Amino acid sequence: MITRVRASLAAGVQGLALALTALIGSVLLFSLTLVSITLIAIGIGIFTTPPLLSLVRAHANRRRLLAAQWSGVRIPSAYRPVGPTARGTLAGQVERCVRMLKDPATRRDMQWLFSDITAGAAVAVVAPALWLEGLFGLLLAAGLWKPIVEAGGTYWYSFVPVKSDGTAMLAAVLGVGWMVLALYVNPLLVRSHFRIAAASLTPGREELEQRIDRLTATRHDAVDTSAAELRRIERDLHDGAQARLVAMGMNLSTIEALVEKDPAQAKTLIAAARASSAEALTELRDLVRGIHPPVLAERGLGDAVRALALRLPVACEVDVEMTGRVEAPVESAAYFAVSEALTNAVKHGGGDRIWVDISHGGGSLRIAVTDNGGGGASIGSGSGLSGVERRLGTFDGVLAVSSPAGGPTMVTMEIPCASS
Numbered sequence: 001m002i003t004r005v006r007a008s009l010a011a012g013v014q015g016l017a018l019a020l021t022a023l024i025g026s027v028l029l030f031s032l033t034l035v036s037i038t039l040i041a042i043g044i045g046i047f048t049t050p051p052l053l054s055l056v057r058a059h060a061n062r063r064r065l066l067a068a069q070w071s072g073v074r075i076p077s078a079y080r081p082v083g084p085t086a087r088g089t090l091a092g093q094v095e096r097c098v099r100m101l102k103d104p105a106t107r108r109d110m111q112w113l114f115s116d117i118t119a120g121a122a123v124a125v126v127a128p129a130l131w132l133e134g135l136f137g138l139l140l141a142a143g144l145w146k147p148i149v150e151a152g153g154t155y156w157y158s159f160v161p162v163k164s165d166g167t168a169m170l171a172a173v174l175g176v177g178w179m180v181l182a183l184y185v186n187p188l189l190v191r192s193h194f195r196i197a198a199a200s201l202t203p204g205r206e207e208l209e210q211r212i213d214r215l216t217a218t219r220h221d222a223v224d225t226s227a228a229e230l231r232r233i234e235r236d237l238h239d240g241a242q243a244r245l246v247a248m249g250m251n252l253s254t255i256e257a258l259v260e261k262d263p264a265q266a267k268t269l270i271a272a273a274r275a276s277s278a279e280a281l282t283e284l285r286d287l288v289r290g291i292h293p294p295v296l297a298e299r300g301l302g303d304a305v306r307a308l309a310l311r312l313p314v315a316c317e318v319d320v321e322m323t324g325r326v327e328a329p330v331e332s333a334a335y336f337a338v339s340e341a342l343t344n345a346v347k348h349g350g351g352d353r354i355w356v357d358i359s360h361g362g363g364s365l366r367i368a369v370t371d372n373g374g375g376g377a378s379i380g381s382g383s384g385l386s387g388v389e390r391r392l393g394t395f396d397g398v399l400a401v402s403s404p405a406g407g408p409t410m411v412t413m414e415i416p417c418a419s420s
Contacts, residue, residue: 004183008131011186014070015127018193022121029056030113037101046090046097053100056109060201061400063116067194069361071187074416075194077398078203079105104204112200120196127189130182133158137175141168296335300325304335305356308342314352316342321359324419330395334365334415337388337399341369341411344385349373349409360419367413377403377411385411 033052039045057079067073100106140148140157145168148155154163157171255269296304302320309316325331338356345354351373358367377385378401388411389399397415 008183008186011190012128012131012182014066014190015124015186015193018066018124018190019121019128022116022124025059026113026116026121029059030110030117033110033113040097046093050093050096050100053106053109056113057105060109060112063112063194063197064201065366067197068364071191071194072363073191073194073198074363075198075201076203077105077201079103108201108203112197115196115200120193123189123196124193127182127186130178130186134175134177134179134182137171137173137178140175141172145171296331297328301331301334302358304331305338305358308335308339309354309356312342312346312354314346314354316354316356318356319358321357322419323360326360326365326415326417326419330365330415330417333391333395333397334367334413337391337413338367338369340385340388341413344377344411345369345371345373345409348377349407351407360417363416363418365413365415365417365419369411369413370408372408375403375405375407375409377401377409388413 029052033049033056036045036048036052040049061077064075064077067075137157140155140162145155145162149163154161156162158174160167160170160174162168162171252273255273295307300322302318302322305320306318309318326334342354342356345351349371351371353372355370356367357370358365360366385399385401392399392413392415395415395417397413400412401409402412403409
């Protein structure tokens with residue numbers, strides 16, 4: 001029963017937050033976006049519509065995240081990539097605006113905003129209303145009915161006319177009934193809110209086909225990347241450890257010939273062979289660590305990222321909320337994605353502190369890498385973050401970067417996966 005009460009109270013708070021977000025955020029974005037689209041005819045909307053649609057997408061993605069975290073409802077996302085444009089030019093701005101308006105997901109976002117400020121808000125607000133109405137009934141029985149009745153006559157509490165102690169007690173009984181009802185329906189109300197959102201935001205057949213095309217492209221990139229990685233490993237082995245081992249074998253052959261004739265020279269060569277073997281071992285360990293770090297295989301993603309953080313030249317805090325482990329390929333992709341994000345933060349961020357948050361919930365692994373640097377990071381052609389995006393795309397994962405001028409920079413990654 002205590003668990004049910006906690007879940008109902010939590011759902012009441014969630015419903016209140018969702019209702020306020022809908023009645024403030026969704027109403028504001030819906031109104032501004034409609035006005036901006038209307039102003040395209042006179043040219044102003046060309047500049048205001050893309051940033052507003054970006055805010056709408058961020059708002060929708062936030063609701064997707066809450067749906068997975070609070071109710072286990074997964075709402076897929078299928079936005080078309082905006083692609084590179086000639087920034088700072090009118091043609092580039094027009095191209096960006098047209099691409100975003102042609103995206104079917106934009107129409108779905110606008111439909112969701114409308115449903116969010118109507119049915120979505122109405123369903124969400126019932127959850128806190130049941131608890132508040134129940135508490136108000138108890139307050140009426142505690143004596144609050146007297147000043148209310150004295151000021152305005154008979155007070156109708158739902159369908160109970162409150163005008164005396166007896167009717168106030170009936171209001172209290174009804175209030176208890178509202179709270180008992182809240183125990184059972186509040187989580188369902190929050191889930192229903194997210195189901196309403198899913199009805200508008202879930203991609204149709206066309207978006208799913210585009211998603212398949214994207215997965216096909218990212219898998220091709222993964223194959224090319226794997227082939228390049230194998231060539232790098234072969235080159236490193238040939239030029240590094242293999243060459244040292246060959247030299248060490250030659251030294252041992254020379255030592256064998258000199259051990260009786262020139263012991264002093266043989267000792268010198270033995271020392272050189274020992275040094276070569278140590279260097280070869282170090283290079284092999286570094287190579288293996290680059291392929292799959294032992295700590296990742298033995299202790300999982302959280303400890304592997306903590307080990308990465310300890311080697312950074314700036315302070316780094318790692319917060320891990322995972323009850324199990326995800327699949328090995330996902331762990332490996334996430335580890336190297338975090339490694340690349342940390343490297344970028346150290347090399348280009350210019351900050352003195354980094355935070356890494358890792359969690360798993362709602363069927364997805366979520367990672368956020370934040371630094372207090374100067375900002376300005378972006379996913380561009382040839383950048384390290386572009387490689388991270390391709391790596392995550394192989395697993396149908398997504399990468400989002402928030403890096404305004406002046407900072408901070410937050411790199412967020414999400415990979416759909418199960419935890420064992």
